[in-house]
Amino acid sequence: MAMEAADIERLIRAAFPKARVEITDLAGDGNHYAATVTAEEFRGLNRVRQHQMVYAALKGKMEGSQGELHALALTTKAPE
Amino acid sequence: MTLDTKDAAHEAIKAEIDRNDVVLFMKGTAQMPQCGFSSRVAGVLNYLCVQYKDVNVLADEGIRNGIKSFSDWPTIPQLYVKGEFVGGCDIVTEMTLSGELDALLAAKGVAFDKDAAAKIREANR
Numbered sequence: 594m595a596m597e598a599a600d601i602e603r604l605i606r607a608a609f610p611k612a613r614v615e616i617t618d619l620a621g622d623g624n625h626y627a628a629t630v631t632a633e634e635f636r637g638l639n640r641v642r643q644h645q646m647v648y649a650a651l652k653g654k655m656e657g658s659q660g661e662l663h664a665l666a667l668t669t670k671a672p673e
Numbered sequence: 674m675t676l677d678t679k680d681a682a683h684e685a686i687k688a689e690i691d692r693n694d695v696v697l698f699m700k701g702t703a704q705m706p707q708c709g710f711s712s713r714v715a716g717v718l719n720y721l722c723v724q725y726k727d728v729n730v731l732a733d734e735g736i737r738n739g740i741k742s743f744s745d746w747p748t749i750p751q752l753y754v755k756g757e758f759v760g761g762c763d764i765v766t767e768m769t770l771s772g773e774l775d776a777l778l779a780a781k782g783v784a785f786d787k788d789a790a791a792k793i794r795e796a797n798r
Binding site: 641648667 | 710745746747748758759760761762763764767768
């Protein structure tokens, strides 16, 4: 199962409406993406917490072997 | 997974991270990782000469599922230092390159090769 970059972006944006979201398709197979999310909501939170918020926004699409997203390399930060 | 299996898995995970200063839940073993992401984190720890316990989640379906709910983290590998969840492959990579991993290990009293850590940063500049 694969997922479009636009779908990933849409899910992340739904949770972080004002975030800057950049998605890169790493392998061109709709399965391996890198995402950089810059959001005010992350300020003051450690990276684990920031990533947990993004995973929550993706609503289980990362989960297990049935997950639609095999790999999402994630970078999160608060705006400078 | 029934509630009982989940509780048992969480207890087993808790026991591992209580018993060992550094624990890496991974696919495969420290010497033979079976996934690129696990391999990268194990590679960093190996290179830094950190003593750690590798737990192969592929060998135990209960642990493989349980570790995700234990830490509220959907992916493997997962690194724990002195009982604290540090992160997965992306976070460990980022922390290695920024020097935060050195700081964390030093603060927690975990021995590692400082020169090796500097070499990784030098090579990735």
